[in-house]
Amino acid sequence: MKECSVAVGQAMRRLSSALLRLSPEDLDKLTDPSYDLEIKMVRRRVKEESDSSAIEDVSSIVEKLTGFSSREDAANFLDSNYSSKKPLEQIARFLDIAVTKKDRVDGLRDKIIEGTTGARIRSEAIKGSE
Structure with a gap:
């Protein structure tokens, strides 16, 4: 049960961080019932992965x-x-x-x-x- 609450806490922090990055217009849309809310998860590329093909010299x-x-x-x-x-x-x-x-x-x-x-x-x- 403790693992679940830790995961929920981490998810809530990430959601609140995403909410803080929204524009005022997007925040207004969140309270408007004519809009649906969808959550999309996209995997970020790690910096080491993207630079793995860098030429040395x-x-x-x-x-x-x-x-x-x-x-x-x-x-x-x-x-x-x-x-x-x-x-x-x-x-x-x-x-x-x-x-x-x-x-x-x-x-x-x-x-x-x-x-x-x-x-x-x-x-x-x-x-x-x-």
């Missing part, structure tokens, strides 16, 4: 990308090691490349390659060195 990845002799080699490296959007976003942000929600994996990959390998190749072409 982005600067070494950028250095490696800059060193490739062709854009195709850089694309193959990214495809084989970072095929999902999240790590590509981390690399792009490290390079100060604009990232939007609409960006797709292939678009991010191309932006990263142009910001690293492509920039070096263009620079060498302008200087006339090989």
Whole structure:
């Protein structure tokens, strides 16, 4: 019985906390009988879970990308090691490349390659060195 009362106490604290976050208009709706009240429980993601795919050393990845002799080699490296959007976003942000929600994996990959390998190749072409 004690376990049940502890659980009820915890639930009441969480409910009161949620009530304190409501706007005055929403509080008025609670007392209005024309509105129904529903409780929705949503599981929060723990911070460690969401950051588990963080890349350890982005600067070494950028250095490696800059060193490739062709854009195709850089694309193959990214495809084989970072095929999902999240790590590509981390690399792009490290390079100060604009990232939007609409960006797709292939678009991010191309932006990263142009910001690293492509920039070096263009620079060498302008200087006339090989």
